[in-house]
Amino acid sequence: MVDFATVVFESEVRLLELQAxxxxxxxxxxxxxxxxxxxxxxxxxGRRERGRLxxxxxxxxxxxxxxxxxxxxxxxxxxxxxxxxxxxxxxxLVGTEHYVTLDAKDHFVAPVPEDYFVADGRAKVxxxxxxxxxxxxxxxxxxxxxxxxxxxxxxxxxxxxxxxxLHTATVKQLRSWxxxxxxxxxxxxxxxxxxxxxxxxxxxxxxxxxxxHLILLDHQAPRIWKGGAGATQVAATIAAADDPVFSVHRxxxxxxxxxxxxxxxxxxxARGLLxxxxxxxxxxxxxxxYLINETLRKLRRR
Numbered sequence: 376m377v378d379f380a381t382v383v384f385e386s387e388v389r390l391l392e393l394q395a396x397x398x399x400x401x402x403x404x405x406x407x408x409x410x411x412x413x414x415x416x417x418x419x420x421g422r423r424e425r426g427r428l429x430x431x432x433x434x435x436x437x438x439x440x441x442x443x444x445x446x447x448x449x450x451x452x453x454x455x456x457x458x459x460x461x462x463x464x465x466x467x468l469v470g471t472e473h474y475v476t477l478d479a480k481d482h483f484v485a486p487v488p489e490d491y492f493v494a495d496g497r498a499k500v501x502x503x504x505x506x507x508x509x510x511x512x513x514x515x516x517x518x519x520x521x522x523x524x525x526x527x528x529x530x531x532x533x534x535x536x537x538x539x540x541l542h543t544a545t546v547k548q549l550r551s552w553x554x555x556x557x558x559x560x561x562x563x564x565x566x567x568x569x570x571x572x573x574x575x576x577x578x579x580x581x582x583x584x585x586x587x588h589l590i591l592l593d594h595q596a597p598r599i600w601k602g603g604a605g606a607t608q609v610a611a612t613i614a615a616a617d618d619p620v621f622s623v624h625r626x627x628x629x630x631x632x633x634x635x636x637x638x639x640x641x642x643x644x645a646r647g648l649l650x651x652x653x654x655x656x657x658x659x660x661x662x663x664x665y666l667i668n669e670t671l672r673k674l675r676r677r
Contacts, residue, residue: 377492377540378409378474380465382458385416385668386625387479388424389661395431396648397483401619402435406487408471410439413461419443442468448562459572460562466546473498478537478622481596484646485619497588498540500533500577501595510535510571517574521582533577534595538620541576542588549579596620599639601627606634613642628658629665 379398383391391412398410410432414420420428420441429436444450447464450457462476473493492499505511506529514532515525550561553575557564565575580586596618599609604627623639631639640654649657 376406376408376471378411378469378471379407379477380411380413380462380469380474381477381479381481382413382415382461383420383479384458386665388416388420389657389664390482390623390625390628391479392427392431393643393648393657394477394479394482395428396433398435399431399433400647401483401486404434406489407435407438409469410435411465411468411474412439412441413447413458413465414441414443415458415461440468449560450562451566456566456569459570460565462572463541463546463550463565463576464562466541466543466550469543471543472496473540473542475538475540480598480622480624481537481620482622482648483619484616484621484642484648487619491619492538492540494590497590498542499590499592500539501536501593502531502533502591503593503595505529505532510574513569513571514574516568517570517578520568520570521575521578523578523581528578528581531591533573533589533591535571535573536595536598537622538596539573545580545585545588546576548583549576552579594618596622598622598624599627600624601630603627604630604635606632606638609635609638613638616642625661625665629662 381391381394398407412428425441429439432439442465444457444461447467448460450460466474475492505514508514511529514529518525518528553564554561577586577589580589597612597616599612599622601624603609603612609631628636628639636658640649640658643649644651644654
């Protein structure tokens with residue numbers, strides 16, 4: 376049994392509804408202790424939005440706890456950095472040995488095996504080479520911060536994608552170590568040094584000699600990113616989906632043409648996440664909300 380922590384903001388609330396439904400359909404009560412929904416919206420989710428989410432979670436509704444960022448940390452940043460800090464700060468609310476971090480874009484599409492996230496007390500995470508990966512500079516920056524030689528880790532290192540299971544006590548130790556080392560709050564140091572949450576966690580495992588507590592996988596769950604949102608690419612990703620987890624990035628879903636959207640919503644319907652005939656309304660609500668929120672975000676930057 377593990378806790379789950381998922382971060383949501385305005386443009387992804389509809390996707391979180393899909394994730395909630397997937398909990399109800401594909402997870403068993405003995406697999407879930409808490410579901411910590413970190414509400415990173417500028418304004419807290421309203422009663423109607425929370426109600427829709429809780430209805431989606433179904434039998435897990437009583438396990439859901441909505442948490443605002445200020446309950447976890449003071450983060451003087453915006454966007455992705457805030458979400459990264461929150462995924463580590465939420466460990467203070469976790470009651471299980473491990474917790475699984477999710478993004479709103481993730482959802483379950485098949486029954487989840489008991490040992491999918493953790494086996495024999497060790498967390499299972501995908502790993503691959505960063506020699507030519509676009510995140511190589513970010514990994515090198517974190518490794519240098521930890522005093523580790525990047526050359527020893529670039530050929531294979533844990534991924535930065537969700538779902539990512541974390542050992543609760545280790546996350547707390549990591550945050551204390553960063554604070555004591557820097558002489559300032561963890562969130563402040565994290566932002567100032569432009570760290571990355573999962574690189575930092577995995578690197579700390581290597582630094583402390585506990586990397587053997589990770590089971591590194593060659594396989595990772597299928598994901599649809601904006602660069603792979605064409606109808607042919609979407610169809611191929613769905614056809615190859617052989618994992619209990621599937622992810623669709625919000626930018627990909629918004630960018631899809633009608634044919635690609637039909638592929639995705641057909642897949643969701645086949646897996647029981649959308650009712651027959653519900654697809655058009657779901658996409659319409661998602662696109663409307665996405666467009667409004669992205670427009671407001673750009674206006675705030677001016």
